Amino acid sequence: MASVLPRMVSASDVARVLTYADLVPAMERTLADFSRADGTVVQPVRTVIPVEQHQGFFLVKPGYHVAGNTMACKLLTLYPNNTDRPSHQASIVLFDATNGSPLAVMDGGHITDMRTAAASAAATKHLARDSPRVHAILGTGHQAYSHFHALNHLYKFDQVRVWGRTQANVQKFAAETGATPCATVEEAVREADIITTVTMSRTPVLQKDWVKPGSHINVVGACRPDWQELDPELMLSAVVYVDSSEAAPKESGDIILSKAEVYGEVGEVILGKKEAFKDKTTIFKSLGLAIEDVVSAQLVYDKLTTS
Ligand SMILES: NC(=O)C1=CN([C@@H]2O[C@H](COP(=O)(O)OP(=O)(O)OC[C@H]3O[C@@H](n4cnc5c(N)ncnc54)[C@H](O)[C@@H]3O)[C@@H](O)[C@H]2O)C=CC1
Ligand SMILES: O=C(O)C1=NCCCC1
Numbered sequence: 001m002a003s004v005l006p007r008m009v010s011a012s013d014v015a016r017v018l019t020y021a022d023l024v025p026a027m028e029r030t031l032a033d034f035s036r037a038d039g040t041v042v043q044p045v046r047t048v049i050p051v052e053q054h055q056g057f058f059l060v061k062p063g064y065h066v067a068g069n070t071m072a073c074k075l076l077t078l079y080p081n082n083t084d085r086p087s088h089q090a091s092i093v094l095f096d097a098t099n100g101s102p103l104a105v106m107d108g109g110h111i112t113d114m115r116t117a118a119a120s121a122a123a124t125k126h127l128a129r130d131s132p133r134v135h136a137i138l139g140t141g142h143q144a145y146s147h148f149h150a151l152n153h154l155y156k157f158d159q160v161r162v163w164g165r166t167q168a169n170v171q172k173f174a175a176e177t178g179a180t181p182c183a184t185v186e187e188a189v190r191e192a193d194i195i196t197t198v199t200m201s202r203t204p205v206l207q208k209d210w211v212k213p214g215s216h217i218n219v220v221g222a223c224r225p226d227w228q229e230l231d232p233e234l235m236l237s238a239v240v241y242v243d244s245s246e247a248a249p250k251e252s253g254d255i256i257l258s259k260a261e262v263y264g265e266v267g268e269v270i271l272g273k274k275e276a277f278k279d280k281t282t283i284f285k286s287l288g289l290a291i292e293d294v295v296s297a298q299l300v301y302d303k304l305t306t307s
Contacts, residue, residue, distance in 0.1 A: 045246055207233075241285070
């Protein structure tokens with residue numbers, strides 16, 4: 001058979017068909033499937049190549065969802081100093097797992113934003129106390145916007161607060177979303193029920209003393225072994241959940257440098273294998289699973305080919 005060229009899928013194609021209504025339950029199932037550890041998901045810890053000459057990183061993330069017969073690889077660059085383009089740029093190649101043919105080459109930026117936020121929403125659903133009233137977002141970049149929308153999809157908050165290190169960006173985010181702008185992290189997180197850290201910081205931005213006991217914290221930034229977003233005392237005082245207990249001790253500076261114990265994977269909580277300690281302060285340390293990209297890419301492809 002002659003080779004067939006894969007379909008090109010743009011960011012606007014993705015934005016047209018991908019919704020949190022589909023993605024939050026899909027990521028909930030995917031986190032659980034990953035934690036089955038029975039071969040349902042085949043996924044190595046990602047390869048990260050430092051591009052030292054340009055202060056960047058090149059990440060390669062392949063995954064195969066056996067039960068879903070879905071296979072893809074995300075190629076992602078992380079250039080924290082970019083100013084004229086996004087700090088994270090990605091392409092996802094989706095394959096037909098039956099015969100190995102490439103089906104599509106997709107823009108991976110919007111998928112990364114949305115699937116990360118949907119995974120945090122799924123974790124929050126299982127780890128946060130019921131009826132949270134205040135959500136505090138630290139950071140004003142792509143993930144700040146996607147987490148604002150994904151968490152709003154799940155809950156009706158009385159108030160969403162935002163803090164960022166650049167006040168102009170805080171004001172812009174507030175004007176665009178209706179969130180309450182905050183001048184300091186302490187002001188943003190005071191009495192918050194849910195806190196989401198989505199910064200590119202390499203040193204802690206969130207201190208233990210500012211956090212209400214019993215809150216839930218999604219820690220989404222700091223994907224390098226020497227980067228942190230949280231005060232080590234906060235890490236040590238909370239119950240720490242991760243997406244992958246294989247990747248976390250290799251990749252998460254918040255875990256490695258604080259020496260915090262990982263209680264379990266959020267997927268194990270969803271499966272009922274581990275407890276959700278909702279009465280305690282809970283942390284979901286997200287590093288991002290390749291299988292989240294695989295399942296999201298297949299969802300986009302299915303929607304585009306059936307609509
Ligand atoms: N866990 C996961 O699956 C994923 C995690 N991420 C991580 O989430 C974080 C946010 O990603 P994006 O929103 O796409 O990036 P972005 O570049 O769009 O936004 C980064 C934000 O961090 C802020 N920032 C930079 N340095 C800071 C510092 N020293 N202190 C406080 N704030 C600082 C910037 O002002 C900006 O608001 C990054 O750390 C990124 O690597 C991104 C994608 C997936
Ligand atoms: O899974 C991803 O995609 C990412 N994870 C950590 C930060 C870079 C993007």
